[in-house]
Amino acid sequence: MHMSKTTQTSQAQIIKSLSAIQSEVESINRIALSVDCVIFGFDENKLKVLLIRSDLKKFQGKWSLLGDLVDPDEELDAAASRILKQRTGLDNVYMEQVKTFGCLNRHPAGRVVTVVYYSLINIQNHKLKILDNELHWHDVSEIEDLAFDHKQILDCSYEQLQRRVQEHPLAFSLLPKKFSLRELQNVYEAILNVKMDRRNFRKKFFAMDFLVDIDEMEQDVPHRPGKLYNFNYNKYEKKKKKWVGIDF
Amino acid sequence: MHMSKTTQTSQAQIIKSLSAIQSEVESINRIALSVDCVIFGFDENKLKVLLIRSDLKKFQGKWSLLGDLVDPDEELDAAASRILKQRTGLDNVYMEQVKTFGCLNRHPAGRVVTVVYYSLINIQNHKLKILDNELHWHDVSEIEDLAFDHKQILDCSYEQLQRRVQEHPLAFSLLPKKFSLRELQNVYEAILNVKMDRRNFRKKFFAMDFLVDIDEMEQDVPHRPGKLYNFNYNKYEKKKKKWVGIDF
DNA sequence: CATTTAATGTGTAAAATTAACACATTATTG
DNA sequence: CAATAATGTGTTAATTTTACACATTAAATG
Numbered sequence: 001m002h003m004s005k006t007t008q009t010s011q012a013q014i015i016k017s018l019s020a021i022q023s024e025v026e027s028i029n030r031i032a033l034s035v036d037c038v039i040f041g042f043d044e045n046k047l048k049v050l051l052i053r054s055d056l057k058k059f060q061g062k063w064s065l066l067g068d069l070v071d072p073d074e075e076l077d078a079a080a081s082r083i084l085k086q087r088t089g090l091d092n093v094y095m096e097q098v099k100t101f102g103c104l105n106r107h108p109a110g111r112v113v114t115v116v117y118y119s120l121i122n123i124q125n126h127k128l129k130i131l132d133n134e135l136h137w138h139d140v141s142e143i144e145d146l147a148f149d150h151k152q153i154l155d156c157s158y159e160q161l162q163r164r165v166q167e168h169p170l171a172f173s174l175l176p177k178k179f180s181l182r183e184l185q186n187v188y189e190a191i192l193n194v195k196m197d198r199r200n201f202r203k204k205f206f207a208m209d210f211l212v213d214i215d216e217m218e219q220d221v222p223h224r225p226g227k228l229y230n231f232n233y234n235k236y237e238k239k240k241k242k243w244v245g246i247d248f
Numbered sequence: 249m250h251m252s253k254t255t256q257t258s259q260a261q262i263i264k265s266l267s268a269i270q271s272e273v274e275s276i277n278r279i280a281l282s283v284d285c286v287i288f289g290f291d292e293n294k295l296k297v298l299l300i301r302s303d304l305k306k307f308q309g310k311w312s313l314l315g316d317l318v319d320p321d322e323e324l325d326a327a328a329s330r331i332l333k334q335r336t337g338l339d340n341v342y343m344e345q346v347k348t349f350g351c352l353n354r355h356p357a358g359r360v361v362t363v364v365y366y367s368l369i370n371i372q373n374h375k376l377k378i379l380d381n382e383l384h385w386h387d388v389s390e391i392e393d394l395a396f397d398h399k400q401i402l403d404c405s406y407e408q409l410q411r412r413v414q415e416h417p418l419a420f421s422l423l424p425k426k427f428s429l430r431e432l433q434n435v436y437e438a439i440l441n442v443k444m445d446r447r448n449f450r451k452k453f454f455a456m457d458f459l460v461d462i463d464e465m466e467q468d469v470p471h472r473p474g475k476l477y478n479f480n481y482n483k484y485e486k487k488k489k490k491w492v493g494i495d496f
Numbered sequence: 497c498a499t500t501t502a503a504t505g506t507g508t509a510a511a512a513t514t515a516a517c518a519c520a521t522t523a524t525t526g
Numbered sequence: 527c528a529a530t531a532a533t534g535t536g537t538t539a540a541t542t543t544t545a546c547a548c549a550t551t552a553a554a555t556g
Contacts, residue, residue, distance in 0.1 A: 011259070029280060029281075029317045029318075029319065029320060030276070030278030030279055030280050030281070030320075031278055031279065031280075031281045031318065031320055032276070032277060032278050032279075033277075033278070033279045033281065033361060069277050070277075070279065070350075070361075071277065072277060072278075072279055072359055073352060073359070074352075075350060075351065075352060076348065076350035076361070097347055097348065099345055100324065100345065100348045100363050102318075102323060102324035102363070103323065104321060104322075104323060111320055111321070113281060113318075113324070113363075115348050115350070115361075166492070166493060166494055166495060166496075167495060167496050168496055169496060180504090181504090181505095182503085182504080188494065192492050194492050197544075197545075197546085198504085198505090199505085199506070199507080199545095199546085200543075200544070200545085202505080202506085203506095203507095204494060204543095208496070217552095221502095221503080221552085221553085222501085222502075222503085222552090222553060222554070223501070223502040223503035223504080223551085223552070223553065223554095224502075224503050224504050224505090224550075224551040224552050224553080225503090225504080225551085225552065225553090226503080226504055226505085227504085227505090236496075243495065244414070244440050244442050245414060245514085246414055246436065246452060247414060247415060247491065248414075248415050248416055248417060248456070248484075248488065428533090429533090429534095430532085430533080445515070445516070445517085446533085446534090447516095447517085447534085447535070447536080448514075448515065448516085450534080450535085451535095451536095452514095465523095466533095469523085469524085469531095469532080470523090470524055470525070470530085470531075470532085471522085471523065471524065471525095471530075471531040471532035471533080472521075472522040472523050472524080472531075472532050472533050472534090473522085473523065473524095473532090473533080474532080474533055474534085475533085475534090493543085
């Protein structure tokens with residue numbers, strides 16, 4: 001086989017380039033990054049989480065959180081919003097980053113670091129939209145194990161929700177715009193897993209005056225109907241202040 | 249220039265390979281991942297943070313947090329520990345993940361997502377070890393801006409520390425093993441940026457009985473010396489319980 | 497239409513926690 | 527030995543949290 005000197009040089013350069021590319025690819029130290037969403041809802045007086053049937057053989061039959069790889073030119077929050085939008089059709093939902101999980105063996109396909117968000121949505125709003133029968137609402141209290149490390153992720157997210165809901169008015173995000181005080185109390189009781197005193201609960205919420213009496217009553221309840229309220233976020237914004245103390 | 253058919257084929261194959269590599273590199277969807285450490289210390293009655301002079305031209309003269317890329321086969325916590333160990337020589341230090349920052353433009357060299365940890369260390373222990381004069385302890389309250397998005401990261405970490413220190417006995421990590429109640433109170437006052445009543449503070453800490461009177465006194469203070477105490481973590485573990493309530 | 501049912505709506509008193517406050521004591525310094 | 531600059535200690539008022547019971551209302555039932 002004949003080959004000119006020029007060509008040889010050219011090939012040598014290509015090989016050199018290839019090896020440069022290879023070493024660069026190795027040196028970039030990049031890692032697959034995903035976002036997982038813990039989507040909480042509230043229905044039948046229970047805290048729920050939206051899960052999807054795992055598509056991996058290894059986890060056949062198990063449920064998992066909703067997640068996807070982050071695109072290299074996509075913001076993390078945007079990835080979380082995208083996943084939520086794709087699965088539920090919902091926009092403008094309360095979301096918060098929880099934690100990043102990066103165990104080496106957490107994903108069978110190799111190293112995948114995942115940034116976890118939880119979100120709170122009003123189940124009524126999109127009950128009809130969940131047509132995909134691979135998706136299902138589960139009682140948080142009844143989940144035993146999940147695919148990947150998703151049980152651990154769920155536990156961590158649930159604990160964060162429990163802490164946050166005691167310090168910020170998040171519970172409203174799980175309810176329709178109009179709600180009764182009983183429904184609000186049910187949300188707190190479900191999330192915190194405690195029974196509360198109705199009178200003290202009402203007193204507390206009326207004292208912080210961001211519940212707006214809209215002069216409507218519950219409909220279609222088999223007993224005396226309760227008044228309905230809205231949550232006024234502006235009033236909360238004005239009132240909120242930091243408390244400082246030691247409590248452990 | 250002469251080139252044989254064989255050679256042409258060969259080059260075509262190489263080009264094909266190159267393009268395959270390129271598309272594979274694009275498809276792996278990987279992202280550079282770093283860990284940044286917000287290292288808090290306490291000295292001169294002030295909360296401090298350990299910073300390093302930025303080595304990037306863009307941020308010349310600015311200070312930045314200590315961080316490094318995560319190795320593809322390295323745990324996130326391990327990366328944080330490694331960074332701390334490399335810079336301070338310390339092991340077994342209190343550390344907690346704060347949040348992950350992933351803004352597209354946060355790093356001039358391209359997309360780098362960073363997982364942030366804060367840690368609490370006792371400055372006395374390693375004052376001598378900070379020989380690297382690119383490293384320096386800064387008053388947290390006096391930091392105006394930092395390289396990258398590190399000011400934002402610091403603010404977020406500081407807020408998390410303020411929340412955590414009110415609910416968990418972290419402050420002890422910033423003090424030597426033996427400390428006086430005044431020093432302990434100074435830590436809380438510095439972190440929370442408030443003045444506290446000495447008698448109520450003492451009452452509170454004696455009530456939770458995990459302070460151990462070691463029957464020693466402060467030395468070399470220009471006034472009446474205070475008693476020294478140890479913190480007994482075991483007693484804390486036994487007592488801790490979740491408080492449930494609504495407070496916002 | 498009267499009765500039953502299953503909730504809503506409301507106030508007060510006790511208990512626990514937090515906040516406010518002052519003076520004698522002690523080692524060091526000059 | 528006087529002056530200094532801190533430590534160490536208890537009580538009371540104010541606030542917050544908890545515990546607790548009965549009349550009211552609309553719907554459902556017979």
